Amino acid sequence: MRTKYIDLIEQTFDFPQDEFHLREDRLMFHGIDLMRLIEEYGTPLKFNYLPQITHNIQRAKGWFREAMNNLGYSGNYYYSYCTKSSHFSFVLDEVLKNDVHIETSSAFDIDIVKNILNAGKLKEGSYVICNGFKPPKYIQNIADLIEDKRLNIIPVVDNTAEIHDLIAATGENELKIGIRIASEEEPKFEFYTSRLGIRYREIVPFYKAFIQDNPRVQIKMLHFFINTGINDTSYYWNELTKCLRIYSDLKKVCPTLDSLNIGGGFPIKKSLAFEFDYAYMVREILMQVKRVCSDNDIPEPNIYTEFGSFTVGESGGAIFNVLHQKQQNDREKWNMIDSSFMTNLPDTWAINQRFIMLAINRWNDDYERVLLGGLTCDSDDYYNSEQHSNAIYLPKFDKNKPLYIGYFNTGAYQETIGGFGGLKHCLIPEPKHVLIQRDEHGKIVTELFSEEQTAEDFMRILGYR
Incomplete structure (x- = not known):
């Protein structure tokens, strides 16, 4: 026995x-x-x-590169690291060896961005995607980075009031923003709609009311993320379909929109029995994006991800x-x-x-x-x-x-x-x-x-x- x-x-x-x-x-x-x-x-x-950090970044880059090449996808791919997963300097040092971008969540995150930029670890021209609810200090720190002009800053608007705060804080500087979609939660979740982002039906009216006629503000990105992450479930594909419908509607009235951020959410190995076909998921996501763009006669967007747990x-x-x-x-x-x-x-x-x-x-x-x-x-x-x-x-x-x-x-x-x-x-x-x-x-x-x-x-x- x-x-x-x-x-x-x-x-x-x-x-x-x-x-x-x-x-x-x-x-x-x-x-x-x-x-x-x-x-x-x-x-x-x-x-x-630490070598596992680089290994996972390069794996993800490879999946997107291969899928884009095989599908003839015309947009670019940008890997961003979600700093809230681990803010440690040893993590950022390893991450930034891999020509990636940064996603922030709070005011103090911006201090880290300034530190790694001044130390020459974050390349000038890199993207910094500023997510999360934005109190005054976070707004001001974002405005300081925009004023600095060494990085491409995209604050992702979490609610309709934030755009007014950002416009006021950035003076005469050009303001390129993203809009986060408030996705619907899974049926078993305690709440029906995510507390993060702007509801689907409000996004196009929001653009027309507050941004369309302001020459200093451009919408560059639509941000989509669901709490359960990227999984091969009917719930995920249904929410992605709704996101792509909004992207298409917004792109038709907003020519500056050129990027889709699908957030983070790649699962990591929590059991020796773990199985997940990452390459399949990447290919299927890009195929759906490409199909919707073709059906609506609009260009394929650049794709951003914000992998945190998957990275570290x-x-x-x-x-x-x-x-x-x-x-x-x-x-x-x-x-x-x-x-x-x-x-x-x-x-x-x-x-x-x-x-x-x-x-x-x-x-x-x-x-x-x-x-x-x-x-x-x-x-x-x-x-x-x-x-x-x-x-x-x-x-x-x-x-x-x-x-x-x-x-x-x-x-x-x-x-x-x-x-x-x-x-x-x-x-x-x-x-x-x-x-x-x-x-x-x-x-x-x-x-x-x-x-x-x-x-x-x-x-x-x-x-x-």
Whole structure:
């Protein structure tokens, strides 16, 4: 009878996979020996494997390039990085190696744009797409970038009042804007229409009333995004069809319109059973755009995307040590980790997100069904199932044999939502954070980005120092 942990994984999934394989009984991730990483830095530990960022950007560029060439698509493609997924400098440094553009969400985002522009990391002439609701400070920072004239700034109007604020803030400068469509939410969603953007039926009247006769303002872009992202579902195709209908109607009265922004939303790998045909989705989207343009005798628009999680998500990981096992009743065994899910992988608690979770070592040991608990005293600080099953299986706990577990593809949102460097629930510290690169010879190189938080850090934040 096959009862080893490796047997469970091999019977459940196609394993090994591109990024995962074993060396003896230890898990390797993109060729990184994770046990050596643990030996050098200890746990709890977070890391980013930066080459994966470039890999995913180039994959997406390749899918759009191939589809456009095969379809004879006449518009251009612009890959933009959605900075809210991860604002860290090490992420932007890697992203900007790939000739991409930037999408912002808030006033402070503009300070990052200014920094990377002045440092020569963001090329002059690059596009900065300014999304989100725009309070006065955000409006003013956008106006400052437009005044600077080194970048192509496209503020995407979220509501009809924003256009008046932008016109007032930009003086005599030419103002090129986008309009965000308020898409209809999925039937199971709590709300009927997205709170973001302008309703379909208001867009053309909005243009005619406030923009058509203003020689200083041009609509360049229509922005389309749905909360569930880009998926091969009837809901997605229905919303895209409505978007293209509005694009066509607006283009017929607004000759300056030349770009369609389909937002972000490419899914990332959250399970070893993950399957998604990215190239098919890109081809189908472009085919629909091309068909509508042909039917309405209008030029094919430039296509913009704003991939955030897809860009950075698969670069991240977290490693924890199982400290202790508690047998709470006949069925429930709790493995306690040396960190907190609520604070250091907040999506597991807030939106019941599941990441790839695997043992790092002891793959040749027998396995058991367990629950995983964090260190806080909150009853919600737990992780109880994987996407492929309603349970977690790990090598059997043995107090004499340390067990390490890894969560993978956690690189988007977890640090910002968890409040990187700030207070944590029950004062459970932020783990060490390590950056992993490859040198010019392909050798793995690691660098400590931040130390684990200390009691002194918390005392200072709380005003005791």
